[in-house]
Amino acid sequence: MQRTTRFRPHKVLREDRADGTILLRSGYEIGPVADRTGDWLHQWAGAAPDRVFLAERSGAGWRELTYAAALEQVRAVAAALLARGLGPDTPIMVLSGNGVDHGLLSLAGQYAGIPVVPVAEQYSLIHGAHGRLRHAMELIEPRLVYTVDADQYAEALALDVFDGVEVVATRTGASGATPFSDLLKGDGSADVDVAFAAVTPDTVVKILMTSGSTSNPKGVMTTHRMMCANQTMIADSLPFLRDRPPVIVDWLPWNHVFGGSHNFNMMLANGGSLYIDDGKPVKGLFDRTLENLGMVAGTALFNVPVGFSMMLAALRKDEHLRRMVFSDLDMVFYAGASLPQDVWAGFESMALEARGAVPLMTSSWGLTETAPATMIQQEPTDRSGVVGVPMTGVTLKLIPDADGRCEVRAKGPNIMPGYFRDPQKTAEAFDEEGFFVTGDAMCFVSPGDENKGMRFDGRISEDFKLTSGTWVRAAQLRLDMLACLAPLAADLVITGADRDEIGVMIFPNMAELEAEGYSTDAQEGALADPHLLSDIHRRLAERARDISGSSTRVARAIALAEPPSMPEAEMTAKGNLNFRRVLTRRADLLERLYAESDPCVTRI
Template sequence: MSDLTIPQMFHKTVQRHADRPAIGWMEGDRLVFLTYGELLARVREVRRGLASLGVNRGDRVAILSENRVEWAITDLATQCLGAVNVAIYPTLPTAQVEYLVRDSAARVLVVSDSKQLAKATALRPNVRTLEHVVCMNAKAPDGDVISFAQLAERGAGGAPSDEELDARVADLDPDETATLIYTSGTTGEPKGAMLSHRALLHTGWAATQIVRLDENDVFLSFLPLCHVFERVASHYLPLSVGAQIVYSQGAFAIATEFRTVRPTIFCCVPRLFEAIQDKVEEHIGKLPDRRRRLVRWAVGAALRGVRNRNRGGIGAVWPRLQALVADRLVISKMRERATGGRVRFFVSGGAPLNASTAEFFSALGAPILEGYGLTEIPVISLNRPGRARIGTVGEPLPGIEVRIAADGEILSRGPALMRGYFGKPEQTREAIDEEGWFHTGDIGKFEHGV
């Protein structure tokens, strides 16, 4: 179990990998990076800037933005102050954003562009606690809105000093709240799940116990960083091992990004994997007849091998030889075109993964590891590389306990569990029982004793 806080984790990584690429993004047709050392310098500037605005330990700093390097800088600066990040989906309408900013009692709201700034401007008079609005894009914002550059400039002056700010969080506890992530509110008002430093770092720690992850990995970040799955799996996890993170420009660019970024790990939801499968199959259907028959034979041979392994079989020699030949002649080229050719595995969560899609990617040599989790306890279980069972969500992560109640409900507890719902003790007691079990509301069962 990780006993580190996010600032401690980040500083340890910088000490080991200061000159390695940390976060990348596209500028025009060019991929640019900040190294870990450069990222730390930017984080320290923004941390000093936030401190100059009066942000203290435990204060809430809300982020209303798409994935971009300023999101990561703001988050890490907030964590390195001992403050709390309130992550808000940029797709939400103004009324819902206002509820989240007001409910969390945020003192600062950091927005990405003019569209999000318009929401901030509209809600600001209605939120008593909101003292400052910062806009990432604005060069010379109107009124008392602060640009991100101005925030960094406030911090570049050096007061308060890095030493003073480090001292403020020297005794930060891993079990202190690091973020509020709001549930969807489909059964009532959204609730802010209070996740600690330990909870957010647990997935990364647990992942390193079951698979090799290091500074040579490249994560392509596609899902919103305000989503708990992306946050723990494609933000804090790669930061903890010194890996590279590259922000996707979105669904329109993802096919090109697989070929240019060539990620080794990619976390997403089933609908994107299904869309990639559809595109590949559409491409196969347009091939000349002879080539199309060869490709379909190769895919069929690979699929037969996957289905045999999923049944627990070793397989006869001839089918295995067919699969090897298919990979050499066809599948390896398909894998290069569809995924960039370096993917070690994909991770899927957020909804059930179609078995045919899982089989297709396994046949392609880019297996999808399906997992399960919720906002309140981010990753409960995950299939393991080399022994994934299609149609299941795998085994509990190290340190996570799972129990099936008499009525079939999945119960879970462990270091990744939230501290509770912010300002809602009654709802917290309804969700977490006296023995510390979180009641997920989902139905499940164990297979083969796991």
């Protein structure tokens, strides 16, 4: 298969210890690492002053900010922040989503050594999620908060936790908030150069709130060293990033490490251009994403699996869009979950048809605490779900179990120093050798050949035992069941802990059900259409014919009428299910799933 993207072959060093643990390292040395993100900004403002760095939609076109203009405005905003007395101990919180002003404020904080804390915009815009916002405010205690539109965020800003906090907004409305344009005027009383010189690789300049899937969100302290080393690691693995400046059209939220650290800094470190997509892969907003993709030819395409699935369907119908998306593409990069193999194959065949070659199709693995990229599939593969090999500068400690599944721990310059104001959680996060305990599990793609890479095998905390003592690997089984029930299931929860059989609680794709003519009438929280239940039963039965063991045989299913609730913490800010919370909040439906007889439950 013809490929045009330059890649670096895997080269892994392995050490087997007497206690059974395995250490994996890259066989390549890590390249030069910048000290501060501001060094990148100075580099590209000098080397490519007129190149677009950030852009956002403005009317029928784009508001574009060049590297030279970005440096000038970042220094002005940094001066205004310093003149207000802000510093390392007075964080800034950002309430709203991606935007040019948001980017300028973040970079100004990094330039001056002031931590910036972006939180999920849902915390402010969804009334029931204000508890998460309150928790973040009480933990961080910011001196200044920013939002793009003060009127839109007025309900959240009226909470008592904002008393005495300066509010800055791009659109102030009737709020009395400080206009962001005031910060752009700078302040001659502040010495920005002195502040910038005082910033070191160990300066904490970003605090990212974890999703809080099992507890209140924790604040991950992120340093310049973490972000700068991680971009060197990424470019070491993906050499085409250094061959020419990358261009992306990207919606992934900056309050999350994938969009805000991985992708944003990839553009800044390599002199690239980030066109901010104001759409996302949800009904009512995805058309905007398609419009934006049709306006700019990117060199890399980032998304979550559901986004790629929606995009593939749209690309099949639109020749102009196909031409724009594939004309200059070096890489298709998915994260968040495994990409369905049929979607993978669809992008490969479409790329071959559109340009006669396939870009690098790949994924990576990491967490908020690892900045994030720690493993990457840096050479071509023909399958989805592989997260690859250790990146330069990283050491992985693998603790195998009897089945060859490995708990993964990590050490390297991209690992966090700890959680903000939480020394106990920080201590618990590292083992006696200083490795970060990720809680994730991996398996070798080809045991005995480390260079084939590893595949993600779930969170260890999600595994459970049936009453027979049989272990159920819930993460992989969930992916299998999503494939089995596609496109009826938007998501699902695997059940069966301390029970005789595995079950699934299905969150249906309501649009698909309606399109197929199924009824969405509910009985006490569960869908009751016999035709839907019959279809689910048929699929489970067909799958069960090929399964001999109880560890993967799903015997019961119930379709839930109510979608997962963010206010009730059933869904994280990243859009992932909080499985424990779903099972707790819907305990009555869980009991119905295992009852002897229920008209809304299908059994095989």
